[in-house]
Structures are given as C-alpha cells and as structure tokens.
Amino acid sequence: MEDKRKEIVGNVIQIQRYHSPCGDLMLGSFEDRLCLCDWAVESHRDMVDRRLRKVLKACYEESTSEVIQEAIQQLDEYFNGERTAFEVPLLFVGTDFQKSVWYKLLDIPYGSTVSYGELAKQLDMPKAVRAVAAANGANAISIFAPCHRVIGSNHTLVGYAGGLPAKKRLLDLELNGKPLL
Numbered sequence: 001m002e003d004k005r006k007e008i009v010g011n012v013i014q015i016q017r018y019h020s021p022c023g024d025l026m027l028g029s030f031e032d033r034l035c036l037c038d039w040a041v042e043s044h045r046d047m048v049d050r051r052l053r054k055v056l057k058a059c060y061e062e063s064t065s066e067v068i069q070e071a072i073q074q075l076d077e078y079f080n081g082e083r084t085a086f087e088v089p090l091l092f093v094g095t096d097f098q099k100s101v102w103y104k105l106l107d108i109p110y111g112s113t114v115s116y117g118e119l120a121k122q123l124d125m126p127k128a129v130r131a132v133a134a135a136n137g138a139n140a141i142s143i144f145a146p147c148h149r150v151i152g153s154n155h156t157l158v159g160y161a162g163g164l165p166a167k168k169r170l171l172d173l174e175l176n177g178k179p180l181l
Helices: 002-011 043-058 066-079 098-103 116-122 128-139 162-175
Strands: 009-018 025-031 034-041 057-062
Touching: 009 034, 009 043, 025 043, 025 066, 034 043, 034 066, 043 057, 098 116, 098 128, 116 128, 128 162
Parallel strands: 009 057
Antiparallel strands: 009 025, 025 034
C-alpha cells in the first residue's frame, strides 16, 4: 500500500522522531532540506502534516536522511549548550505571509526575545499582530526557526506548540546557558 501511495503522490518526506529534553519532536526532510521539526504531541500536528503533504505532494516515510542526521547533531549540541545558531538548510512550506514571518524569526538572536507586536513592526505590518501570531503558531520548524523567542507584549510567555514549560526551558537554556542534556 505504501508503494501505491508513493506512485500516486510522487514525493516522499522522510520523518524521524527525536527525543529532546523538552519533549519529542518529529523531524522531516524533503529534497535535502529540513521541512519539519514539530512537537510530536502538539495539537496542530494534523494541520502541519496536511499542509506539508498537500503543498509538497508527498507522503511520509519513516526513515532518515543526511539532513535529519545533521539536524539531530545540531539539536544535541544546542541542548548541550554548545550551539547558538543552526546551519541546516530549511524549507518553509506555507503562504507567502507565513514564510515572511518565519524568515523574520531567523533574525531573532539566540538569547533574545521579541513580542508579537515588535515582530509585526519589524515586518512593516504593525497592525497585523494577530496574523503574525497565527503565522508564528503555524511554524513547522520549531527551534530552527525560533518561534519560542516570541513572547507577549507584557513579557509573559504565551502560546507555544510544545507547551509553555518547553518554551520556558528553551528560553532558560538560551538566557542562562544551562544545558538540558
């Protein structure tokens, strides 16, 4: 049946589970780029999966790739406090607006945070705070595109696909340098 689906769909997204100290992540690669690093028990997983499969005209296959192995290596270094920037090629799959938000996330320095309002201003869309927040929440490449660095306007932790405890641990790692592995 899997081979039949590949024939119909044509493309394959290779996926593998990664056990992080903040919870399990699903890693996925497509054509030598990372397209997925999403929390395995997250509520929007189905939406992300449907979007990736539809846009890429692909099915999932549990296997690994060089990109996934490199992502695992870099995540291990990150959680050990040995990496502050990632060098894995990324593939953002979404609307042009969503992609503009996700690319802007890449500009938020390690150990820094910005509010949703600040992020909207940086995109020259100061009134689009809710749309920016929704795009941030639809990010399929958590940690690599650091949506955890976006906080509420009153500097509180709000909304995170991996849950607020995971967001807090990631920010603690970056702000205090305490390795999680």
